[in-house]
Every structure is written in C-alpha cells, then in structure tokens.
Amino acid sequence: MSAQELLEAAQQGDQDACERMLNENAGLIWSIVRRYYGRGVESDDLYQLGCLGFLKAVRGFDFQYGTCFSTYAVPKIAGEIRRFLRDDGAVKVCRSIREQGQMLYRERERLRRELGREPVLSELAEATGMRVEEIAQIDLATEAPESLQQELAEGLTLEGVLGGEAPEEGLVEKIALREAIDRLPEKERMTILLRFFKGFTQEQTARVLGVSQVQVSRLERRGLQRLRENFSP
Numbered sequence: 001m002s003a004q005e006l007l008e009a010a011q012q013g014d015q016d017a018c019e020r021m022l023n024e025n026a027g028l029i030w031s032i033v034r035r036y037y038g039r040g041v042e043s044d045d046l047y048q049l050g051c052l053g054f055l056k057a058v059r060g061f062d063f064q065y066g067t068c069f070s071t072y073a074v075p076k077i078a079g080e081i082r083r084f085l086r087d088d089g090a091v092k093v094c095r096s097i098r099e100q101g102q103m104l105y106r107e108r109e110r111l112r113r114e115l116g117r118e119p120v121l122s123e124l125a126e127a128t129g130m131r132v133e134e135i136a137q138i139d140l141a142t143e144a145p146e147s148l149q150q151e152l153a154e155g156l157t158l159e160g161v162l163g164g165e166a167p168e169e170g171l172v173e174k175i176a177l178r179e180a181i182d183r184l185p186e187k188e189r190m191t192i193l194l195r196f197f198k199g200f201t202q203e204q205t206a207r208v209l210g211v212s213q214v215q216v217s218r219l220e221r222r223g224l225q226r227l228r229e230n231f232s233p
Contacts, residue, residue: 010058032077053080180230188223
C-alpha cells in the first residue's frame with residue numbers, strides 16, 4: 001500500500017491504517033514532543049497529545065493543498081500540545097471561548113464535508129451567525145496558525161516579508177518562527193496572526209483589536225521588526 005493509499009484509508013476510518021501511520025510517523029511526533037520537554041508534563045503524555053494532533057491532521061489533510069502531509073501535520077501536532085499547555089497552564093482560555101471553539105470546529109468539519117474544501121471565514125460566519133471578527137478572535141484563542149505562506153489581501157506572505165527563501169517544510173520543521181510569534185507582546189502577536197495567518201486587511205484587524213488602522217500599521221511594523229531581529233544572521 002502506497003503512502004497516499006494508506007492516508008486515504010486512514011481518512012476513511014480504517015483503524016489499522018491509522019495505527020500504521022502513527023507507528024511510521026512516531027519519529028516525527030517525538031521530534032515535536034521534545035521541543036516541549038521541561039514544561040511540567042510527562043513525555044508520554046506529550047506524545048499522546050502529539051498523536052491526537054497527528055490524527056487530526058490525517059482527518060483534515062487534502063491532497064489538493066499542494067504540500068506534503070508531514071508539512072501539514074507538524075503544526076497540528078505542535079498546536080495540540082501547545083493548546084494543552086496553554087489551557088492547563090498559566091494562560092487560561094475561558095470555558096465559553098473553548099465551547100465556541102469546539103462549535104466552530106464542528107461547523108468547519110461539517111462544511112468541509114459538504115463543500116469538499118476548507119470553508120472560508122464568510123461561510124463560517126453565515127453558518128454560525130457569528131461575525132467574521134468574532135470567529136477570528138476565537139480561532140486565535142484556541143487554534144495554532146496553519147501556514148507560514150498564508151497570503152494577505154495584498155498578496156504578501158509572512159515568509160516573504162521576513163525575507164525567507166526556504167520552503168515551508170524547513171520553516172515549519174524548525175517551529176522557531178511560531179515560537180517567536182508567541183513571544184511577541186499581545187497586540188503585536190494578534191496583529192501578525194490576523195494579518196498573516198487569517199489574511200485580514202488592516203481595517204479588519206483594527207476592528208478585531210479595537211484600535212485604529214494607523215495603530216495596526218505600527219503594531220505590524222514593530223512585530224515584523226522583532227521577528228526579523230530574531231531571524232537575522
């Protein structure tokens with residue numbers, strides 16, 4: 001059975017295929033798990049969280065994404081671990097936000113099945129009765145960013161703005177950029193996530209943050225400068 005056939009079988013609910021994929025990708029999962037040692041959680045527990053993220057990646061992957069499965073899986077694995085550390089640690093996500101996040105996850109899955117693709121924010125808004133800005137806020141509180149190559153409305157990507165030339169595989173495997181974003185001051189972090197991971201315009205970002213468009217421009221500029229300093233040779 002080829003790798004694609006194995007993945008397709010796992011997506012269709014074949015438990016043996018899921019187990020085989022987990023076994024064959026154990027090294028990948030452990031490579032991400034090791035980044036979170038020393039956070040007060042046993043390594044085996046971190047691995048189980050990583051496996052959960054991996055299985056979510058199996059369910060959500062679409063061959064039309066134009067990227068290899070491991071590139072898609074890495075942020076899912078890391079995201080599952082980070083969500084647990086965030087929710088179980090010093091930074092709490094309130095229950096209502098978590099419940100809304102779960103509701104959004106179910107709606108995304110339903111729309112993904114109906115549409116045969118990832119739903120856009122406007123479609124989620126229509127399905128849930130929520131505003132696009134509300135969905136974005138919940139996503140930022142509960143989900144890890146998906147792609148370093150998400151395009152802005154202006155057609156730019158974070159990778160391009162930072163001057164990186166490496167393919168997404170290399171950047172995602174390092175996870176360093178994501179961790180650098182997590183260390184930004186809150187409003188700079190949210191500005192970068194909304195602009196480069198959600199594709200929001202500066203005007204939309206200003207509405208979410210409750211600031212002016214001029215302030216968003218400054219926050220974006222400062223955030224990018226901090227990231228450039230982190231990745232300068």
